[in-house]
Amino acid sequence: MLTIAITTMRRFVFLKENIPTFLAHPQVNEVVVCDETGEDAALLEEQPFYTNPKLRVITNDSCLGIYQNKRKSIGISMSKYVAVLDSDNYFSEEWIDEIVEALRNSDGKTLFASADFKNINLKTNEFTFPCQEFSGLRLDKTNWNLMFERPRWNFLLNDGNWVVPRTVYTSLPKEVSSESLQAADAIFMLKCFIQRGYSIHYLPGLSYVHTVHDGSTWLQTAKESTRILNTTDWRL
Known part of the structure; x- marks a missing residue:
């Protein structure tokens, strides 16, 4: 039923924890890891689960960047649905x-994500719930623009952990030249999906551990997407 697609660059400690859980689940058909540098791939080869036939580890020929790596991970997946996940979460x-x-009753045009994820600050071990106010929200063309009137829209829309129908691949342009769009890849991808008639449901109670650390892409892109809102309008 489901492919787990993980994009990674020097995140082995998280992969080592997560991959066995994914491989053991009977509804997970495959786990695809797209590695930007090959460093994680080399370390994964030393793990006992590396020979599991459900695991595919791909090293990119060159560093693609977050957007292109996620696009690639969806495109090479073989299941009807793909969980597109960042590598530094649990x-x-x-x-x-x-x-x-949720997928058993899906209409095939809905993405699923979490607003109930909990952040853990790896320096302080403190937990916060930055997006819980959006739990249960359904986003589509009718209310997408309204999101930008809410104070914490950027932290929700720049979280790039979703479960998508594989058909969303055709919504994603092959070439993206704007550095601004690359800096806020998650919201750019979501806008592409919404424009093509998909919706996203933030499932109530769905939770995972979202790490916040030095170099956290989520923090960087959330701030960047706010800065460029006036120059790159995320509205439809």
Whole structure:
């Protein structure tokens, strides 16, 4: 039913924890890892789960960047649905179970994500819930523009952990020249999906551990997308 597609660059410590959970789940057909540098791939080769036939580890010929790497990971997936996940977070068996249950009743045009994820600051070990106010929200063309009137829209829309129908691949342009769009890849991709008639449902209660650390892409892109809102309008 489901492909787990993980884009990574020097995030082995997270991969080592997550991949066995994904491989063990009966509803996960495959786990695809797209590695930007090959460093994680080399370390994964030393793990006992590396020979699992459900695991595919691909090293990119060159560093593609976040957007192109995610686009690639969706395109090479073989399941009807793809969980597109950042490598520096933690997901449980229960997270997969809840996603699978949602997919059983899906219309094929809905993406699923979490607004109930909890941030852990790796320096302080403190937890916060930055997007919980959006739990249960359904976003589509009718209310997309309204999101930008809400104070914390950037932290929600720049979270790039979604479960998508594989058909969304055709919504994503092959070439993206704007550095601004590359700097806020998640919101750019979501806008592409919404424009093509997809919707996104932030499932109530769906949760995972979202890490915040030095170099966190989520923090960087959330701030960047706000800065460029006036020059690159995310509205439809």
